[in-house]
Amino acid sequence: MSTNAISVEIKTLPNHEGLELPRKMSAQASGYDLYAAVEEPMVLQPGERALVPTGLALAMPAGLEAQIRPRSGLAFKHGITCLNTPGTIDADYRGEIKVLLINLGQEAFAIARGERIAQMVFQLVPDTDLVQVQELSETVRGAGGFGHTGTK
Numbered sequence: 001m002s003t004n005a006i007s008v009e010i011k012t013l014p015n016h017e018g019l020e021l022p023r024k025m026s027a028q029a030s031g032y033d034l035y036a037a038v039e040e041p042m043v044l045q046p047g048e049r050a051l052v053p054t055g056l057a058l059a060m061p062a063g064l065e066a067q068i069r070p071r072s073g074l075a076f077k078h079g080i081t082c083l084n085t086p087g088t089i090d091a092d093y094r095g096e097i098k099v100l101l102i103n104l105g106q107e108a109f110a111i112a113r114g115e116r117i118a119q120m121v122f123q124l125v126p127d128t129d130l131v132q133v134q135e136l137s138e139t140v141r142g143a144g145g146f147g148h149t150g151t152k
């Protein structure tokens, strides 16, 4: 742990028994891999989605969020991704972190207990206030968007 690391409290739930804590798989990895806390293998048919338990709950300081992101290997090899990517874990959420997976592949995919299903990335969220105004400041882009700068 570096000296300026932000501490995030983590609690394992009863269904986490025997699983590893999330960890970074390389020194500078952005994400902590999350493990499936399913009791039995969970089979996702093509097009099917499921909420996969992790057996974990967090308490992070205000000003932080956790994002649940897909693992590219699962997406590339099997078409398994997070439907709501990036999933948002609010700083005040104390429930179990769950991963909403969907099978966009052609084959059924079985998620075994302890399989690494997604990754969790912490992000700073600035404190903000929405201030209602009548006119917005002008910019060169203005209202142009959705490809208005060209197709190449």
Ligand SMILES: O=c1ccn([C@H]2C[C@H](O)[C@@H](COP(=O)(O)OP(=O)(O)OP(=O)(O)O)O2)c(=O)[nH]1
Binding pocket: 068, 084, 086, 087, 088, 089, 090, 091, 093, 096, 097, 098, 099, 100
């Ligand atoms: O992939 C996810 C996304 C969310 N959550 C939990 C933590 C988050 O703090 C809470 C609410 O998520 P979100 O705000 O995305 O869902 P919502 O549909 O807006 O529900 P709510 O009305 O509870 O905010 O659900 C997860 O466990 N996994």
Ligand SMILES: [Mg+2]
Binding pocket: none
């Ligand atoms: Mg919400």
